[in-house]
Amino acid sequence: MPVRRRRSTALAAAVATAAALGATVLATAGATTATAAEVPLQDYELTWGIKQSYRSYVGMFGTFTPSGGATQAAGNGAFTFVDGTGTYDTTGNTVDLAFEGGLVSKSAAHGFEITFTDVRFDSKAGEITADIKKVDTSAGAPKTTEGDDVPLATVAVTRAMKDMATTLTAEAGEYLGSATYAGAAGDPLTVVQKTPPSTPPASPSPSPSQTRTQEPSPSASQTAPTERPETESPAPTSTKTTEASPSASATEAATKGEVADGTLGWGVKQSFRAYVVGPVAKGRVTVSGGATQAAGNGAFTFKDATGTYDTDADKLTASFQGAVNFKGHESGGTYGLDLTLSNLKATLDGVSGELSADVNSLGTLTKGVVLADLKAKSADLTAEKDVITADGVAATLTAAGAKAFGGFYPAGTALDTVDLSVALSDDAQLPGGGTSGTGGTGGSAGGSTGGTGGTASTIGGTGTTTGGSTGGGALATTGSDIPGPALAGAAGVAVAIGAGAVYATRRRRTQQ
Incomplete structure (x- = not known):
């Protein structure tokens, strides 16, 4: 029976990186955040594939079924959990986020069904956790194992919080069915804030409230304004260009x-x-x-x-x-x-x-x-x-x-x-x-x-x-x-x- 606990030991490298992140955020936020210990966060997404070889293994005879808003990328790809909410600790310069959505990994041929819910990311502890329920029927009678806040992987936290390296834990190996997973490299982890649709493409001086909302992921907030013009501004020009080409081609070949x-x-x-x-x-x-x-x-x-x-x-x-x-x-x-x-x-x-x-x-x-x-x-x-x-x-x-x-x-x-x-x-x-x-x-x-x-x-x-x-x-x-x-x-x-x-x-x- 896995131990039900949350790891509180922070990885030194993760903390140092998070501190660097916080220092940058505080510099841009100004004195308005200095008096608050925690800033509320919302509308985040977490994308993680667990481990590519594990997905291939399950995909042989089984299925992955996301629910509650969670999705899986095409081609048996990574999973995305949505509607992340939590807090940003301005004292320790860390984030703690919980995400909506669940995932069921099931294979009747192999006799297991594993359900993941309440996926969380804690940059202070440098880990990703989830509540897990596993039903094992490989030996005949069903055997159920459950754990709350099971640490699945340690995370090498980075300032951008994109493509962060992960290392699977012993608990992950126990629930996924292979002791060899302990200490093995997992898939990269990305945590980003979704850009609100109402945010203007280019805002020269964001309001304090906007700055607070985007504090933990400055790279996301910095790139969002530049990404929008690239996808929206040139669109009319590129559309006209591509429309001209097919019409010319249509005259070159019969319909x-x-x-x-x-x-x-x-x-x-x-x-x-x-x-x-x-x-x-x-x-x-x-x-x-x-x-x-x-x-x-x-x-x-x-x-x-x-x-x-x-x-x-x-x-x-x-x-x-x-x-x-x-x-x-x-x-x-x-x-x-x-x-x-x-x-x-x-x-x-x-x-x-x-x-x-x-x-x-x-x-x-x-x-x-x-x-x-x-x-x-x-x-x-x-x-x-x-x-x-x-x-x-x-x-x-x-x-x-x-x-x-x-x-x-x-x-x-x-x-x-x-x-x-x-x-x-x-x-x-x-x-x-x-x-x-x-x-x-x-x-x-x-x-x-x-x-x-x-x-x-x-x-x-x-x-x-x-x-x-x-x-x-x-x-x-x-x-x-x-x-x-x-x-x-x-x-x-x-x-x-x-x-x-x-x-x-x-x-x-x-x-x-």
Whole structure:
């Protein structure tokens, strides 16, 4: 049972930094704050991802669910807690803030549900705390552990309070399920005050009340006036400039016709890539047929697009060359996971669309499987210099896609976003520098070996990927980050999925 307490020992470095912060604040605030021991604070936000490898681990089979105003960044990113209120101590030059919003980290496969509430940041103690409730069902009967003001990480407090280094505590390791977290580097922590919408963009002499409100984060209050003109003042000028370019492009290419070339960027799902090359599946990721993969087990790029477009109707259909193979859970030369995606095809009709592919799972090929529903940021497909670009297109796993992934993720799961760029003429310049005539000559790829369009490259094994914040590589090289008790459960689930797929394949072959 974790000890319920608040740490009161201040880190010397944090206090020194906070003191420097306070000295600057007092110099700008004047004598009006000298008589008050505490100044009330409000409207702050705290952003922290706990630890990237922990998010990847949970994302394999579980979910994060923010509530009460808290949010999570796209791509299984960091968490933001809102409506922070508290006080600024003018004597010690420190802040103490409490934030609204909660977070549930849950994985039925691993048998845990952890709830975080009442997240707090104390610059004097140099720590971030939260109330935690953990329900553990991995051993059968539910076991509940609770703690108030549990210290999750120590914080190297800085004057700007942005991207502050954190170090996870023993208590964090206990609740998150891995003793190796104790003393490990956590994700950076940022605490900022939201700029009130009514604040003028440039105020030469703020009133004393405004100065008091923004005291603990001078960098935020100093940058806010300069940020607003940059985003608001030039807007009319930049809008006119960008509007002129599409209209010129529209005259260069027909409003409808055939696609000359193009690329599709998609990572499938970051946690899936991490799982394949991680310590459970111990597998590899291979691209072929002209497809490429970004360093650090990153996203994939499929090339040599063909298809049709209609900018008047805002419709696009594009097919891409290249293949990617995910292989893992090897036993005696046989793989429990062997999945190849090839012949990817994206369609957009306004903001809606679909992403499909030929799927080869354990030797069984199914063509044209709709893997994801797409939702673009804008319904307007406008060509600029004969290139149509749709970046950050949201992708949601379909029921057919969930089946293709062996039940790793349920239908409705958010996949990595899709980036589309298609050229409407042979001399159009695609993002990345190439013209539409520089694509490969290979055909479509299938099976686990890919096609004939290019040299295959492989990322895999626990020793060939790099860790850190580069997506999936972290789990591959830091296997100890995965909570030990759940590791066997994860392997069991994965092997069961593989075994079920093998059985289903053999049964279909027998029936045929």
